Amino acid sequence: MRKEKKTPAIENLKEVERALTTAEFFFEKNAKLISIIFGAAVVIALLLLATHRFYTIPNENKAKEQIFSAEQYFEKDSFNLALNGDGNYPGVLDIIDNYGRTPAGNLAKYYAGISYLHLGKYKEAISYLEDFKTDDLLLKPVATGSIGDAYAELGNKEKALKYYTEAAAVKTNNFTTPVYLLKEGRMYESMGNKEKALATYQTIKDKFGDSNEGRLVEKYIARLTATK
Numbered sequence: 001m002r003k004e005k006k007t008p009a010i011e012n013l014k015e016v017e018r019a020l021t022t023a024e025f026f027f028e029k030n031a032k033l034i035s036i037i038f039g040a041a042v043v044i045a046l047l048l049l050a051t052h053r054f055y056t057i058p059n060e061n062k063a064k065e066q067i068f069s070a071e072q073y074f075e076k077d078s079f080n081l082a083l084n085g086d087g088n089y090p091g092v093l094d095i096i097d098n099y100g101r102t103p104a105g106n107l108a109k110y111y112a113g114i115s116y117l118h119l120g121k122y123k124e125a126i127s128y129l130e131d132f133k134t135d136d137l138l139l140k141p142v143a144t145g146s147i148g149d150a151y152a153e154l155g156n157k158e159k160a161l162k163y164y165t166e167a168a169a170v171k172t173n174n175f176t177t178p179v180y181l182l183k184e185g186r187m188y189e190s191m192g193n194k195e196k197a198l199a200t201y202q203t204i205k206d207k208f209g210d211s212n213e214g215r216l217v218e219k220y221i222a223r224l225t226a227t228k
Contacts, residue, residue, distance in 0.1 A: 064104045066090050070111060079115035096128075106133060110143055122150040141167040141176040148183065161187045178204050178213035185220065198224045 069089035074082040085091035090098075092108035092115070099105035113129030116122070129147045134140050148163030164187060168180035185200035201220045208214045 067095050067104050067108055074111050079118050082111055083115050114146060117146055117150055122153045125150045137171045141170040144170060145180045157187060157191055174208060174211055178208035178211040182213045194224055
């Protein structure tokens with residue numbers, strides 16, 4: 001008697017049936033555990049939603065309201081008042097302490113860092129600017145380059161150069177890139193590396209010739225080529 005040949009379709013159907021039976025057995029055996037895990041996931045999701053609605057959003061709104069006065073002082077170069085407040089409104093240091101995890105609290109770290117830089121407190125400036133996180137195409141290079149300025153004032157040329165290079169490379173544009181390329185070139189020059197300084201100046205001339213730095217850089221190039 002000829003044995004009936006099983007087709008691939010029948011074999012596949014049997015594999016599916018076995019898989020379904022195994023899955024059904026697993027769920028029956030672990031129903032309680034699965035229910036607990038699912039319930040915990042729902043609770044966590046609800047907690048996150050409630051935290052965002054009743055804590056994060058209200059705190060962000062409060063931080064936005066309170067930072068307004070500090071921003072005004074910052075724009076007027078009243079850096080002590082921007083940092084510490086005026087007795088009626090808080091400064092950015094209080095906002096960082098109370099709302100540091102909000103976007104406004106994060107921005108307050110930028111204001112604090114720049115304020116300390118202008119006040120000559122370079123280590124504090126570095127600390128706050130390093131904590132400041134942003135993807136803004138203008139604020140990010142300025143914050144990075146300002147860390148370089150602080151290290152330059154502290155006499156750490158290697159660190160200053162590192163941050164100037166990073167600031168120039170954040171996002172190529174005609175506003176911040178030539179500013180930090182010029183600082184990079186001048187730092188190379190101060191370190192005695194005339195070749196890299198000249199190459200950096202030449203980059204400014206070739207790619208950013210219409211910028212303020214592009215119009216100034218010719219004298220730096222002339223000075224270095226004259227001393228070769």
